[in-house]
């Protein structure tokens with residue numbers, strides 16, 4: 001099977017031509033192969049411009065030599081040099097037709113697995129115990145889950161770790177409040193409102209010095225490993241975890257309880273972390289705190305910024321724990337790639353943690369550490385989305401509302417029975433929330449808008465889901481599934497345009513994972529669905545007047561489109577129902 005898509009193949013040929021004709025070595029990416037915007041051409045190669053500059057020669061001349069040396073008669077039918085030195089490439093129709101036929105039996109729809117799999121450790125989800133998840137955690141779960149699915153599909157090893165906020169000073173007051181509420185380590189209780197519970201504890205802590213004292217003692221007991229304290233703490237963790245599980249399940253996010261590596265998990269490592277940094281001479285005392293000053297981080301006045309590794313009171317904070325995560329995942333678990341899917345406000349924190357971990361030698365040149373940041377979700381007032389009461393919106397309520405709204409959208413159009421409709425409403429409602437989150441540049445804020453995310457046309461999940469069910473219904477009406485080996489015939493430009501789009505799935509996926517940017521796959525899927533819609537308008541499939549071999553060929557294109565849409569949506573974590 002061909003590895004990658006047409007542009008990859010073309011790039012390979014250009015690389016070879018440059019090597020033989022001009023004695024120049026470039027990477028396939030540097031060949032700058034792009035889909036063409038020119039009528040008649042399928043792709044263009046833009047390498048001659050940059051190369052001309054590099055070699056001090058007219059780009060058109062370079063282009064002419066590349067074309068002369070190009071060994072591509074099997075897949076390129078026509079080349080043309082245009083403008084300052086663009087090389088326009090028209091693919092061979094037979095070659096395209098054979099590719100389409102071959103694609104039909106390929107469950108991966110042309111996407112080859114990577115040759116050198118890496119080991120990714122991805123931190124995502126990461127809510128806090130005894131608090132409701134907020135929309136930041138929603139975004140982290142959705143984006144992290146899509147990235148994990150995509151990387152796994154590419155053949156990488158992916159370890160998800162959920163950095164649960166389950167440790168630190170607030171647990172003193174939370175446990176004391178638990179005791180006041182009559183909890184014992186073996187009683188069965190539930191907290192119906194996590195935020196309420198947290199706020200009550202906080203209120204008492206601020207108002208009642210005796211309670212505050214007890215809380216502080218309790219923190220010391222927790223950190224000292226007192227058995228009864230740990231049992232109560234565990235109850236809080238379990239209670240919250242059950243709540244988070246519910247959200248993950250509703251969302252269809254693949255985080256499991258065994259993926260939890262909360263802050264407490266790193267507690268046993270924190271001493272070693274600090275000792276090692278001290279032994280390596282990387283720390284300084286500043287105001288009684290042990291700090292690192294990774295190079296390149298200063299405030300506006302030019303003062304160096306500290307990364308506090310041990311507080312003045314001897315305690316450890318958020319930064320120490322994250323240093324421990326880098327050391328643990330790279331060192332003990334052999335991860336080559338460390339991704340942290342966390343909101344952009346924490347960008348500096350992660351940049352400093354990575355720099356410090358490189359100084360410590362925990363991260364080396366072999367390691368790729370990335371903060372995969374994201375913006376916030378805004379309400380119609382342009383502010384971070386909140387409920388009317390001012391607290392964060394309850395996620396479970398939001399998700400249930402999405403399903404309810406989807407149910408009414410679906411009810412308008414559907415011939416499904418009640419039970420099917422419920423499943424479809426879930427796929428459409430949850431899909432809408434996820435797709436709205438994934439389809440924009442993740443670093444930007446976006447406005448939460450029910451009408452837009454549930455619109456039947458436009459770049460939405462339901463548009464793609466509906467396009468797919470429409471194709472499946474054409475296939476059902478045809479009464480035949482396209483058989484393996486069915487010849488594909490490209491008669492109309494719309495057929496060719498659709499097939500070219502379908503063949504671009506591999507590069508859409510690699511562009512997406514290269515920059516951890518799910519919106520690139522979303523855009524690709526949307527373009528694919530619109531290419532199908534133009535095709536379907538211009539190329540009748542089931543009409544009497546369509547000759548049988550053309551009908552069969554068009555059914556193959558339809559089936560391939562459905563395969564691309566279904567696979568693409570599943571890689572985003574979105575279900576594609578077979579009927580709507």
Ligand SMILES: NC(=[NH2+])NCCC[C@H](N)C(=O)O
Nearest residue numbers: 123126127128163165322342
């Ligand atoms: N390794 C990390 N720091 N992961 C992100 C943790 C997010 C943190 N629990 C929060 O709610 O903001």
